[in-house]
Amino acid sequence: MESRTYYDVLGVSRDATLEEITAAKNALAKVYHPDANVHKDIDSTALMQEILEAYQTLSNPEKRKQYNHDTFGETMRVFRTFKVGPEDGINEDSASFVTYWNTANRLNDVIEQSLRLMEHKTHKKSLPRRIFKKIGRNRNQEEAETMRGQQIAQLSMQAVQYITILKMAGIPMEYWTPDAMNWVLIRWGQKQTADYRILFSRYDAFIEETKSGTEKLRIKNKNRQFHHNLKKLLSYALEA
Secondary structure (H helix, E strand, C coil): CCCCCHHHHHCCCCCCCHHHHHHHHHHHHHHHCHHHCCCCCCCCHHHHHHHHHHHHHHCCHHHHHHHHHHHHCCCCCCCCCCCCCHHHCCCCCCCCHHHHHHHHHHHHHHHHHHHHHHHHHHHHHHCCHHHHHHHCCCHHHHHHHHHHHHHHHHHHHHHHHHHHHHHHCCCCHHHCCHHHHHHHHHHHHHCCCCCHHHHHHHHHHHHHHHCCHHHHHHHHHHHHHHHHHHHHHHHHHHHC
């Protein structure tokens, strides 16, 4: 068996659907595309070619069957036709850093979605009562607000699932932001036998050595805001 397979390259399981394979390829392309790294003194051309090669094989059912046969000795494998959510868990032994990078991205997306919903509810609550009377608050509006509350509660539960995955991977909370995860992903991709946990400590050294005082403050404020927004989302379910 190959030490590093196309599934490892894309950070997906061997049961991944076409949707998951495509999403992984698109997400990695945003980070590894040479144009995105031209100003970072990083040549990611070879990595991008490897990603595309993996995608071209795994996105084609016949090529994928042949690849699985040649790589794993499989004669037949039934692929899932539905998307597996975080509740299905992750096999830590087979997960690559790409898996955790995707998880952190989903966590950030969940936080952004929840903030938009919470801002809408806050705006509604701040309107003077007389305006509500003029608007004519009706059952549909009440139901819409109830639905928004349920959506926020659901996002909170999703956040807990993503947090659990990242904590089990041994990745501290201060590194769950896009800046840190993207930096480590690029370095890990250049040498995937490296321990990604060590790369996070190198990220700290990179920031300390290359960033100005203003840039360090900006990063610190972004991290503080991220933690504040995450705490706000997690506490919402208890307040609702």
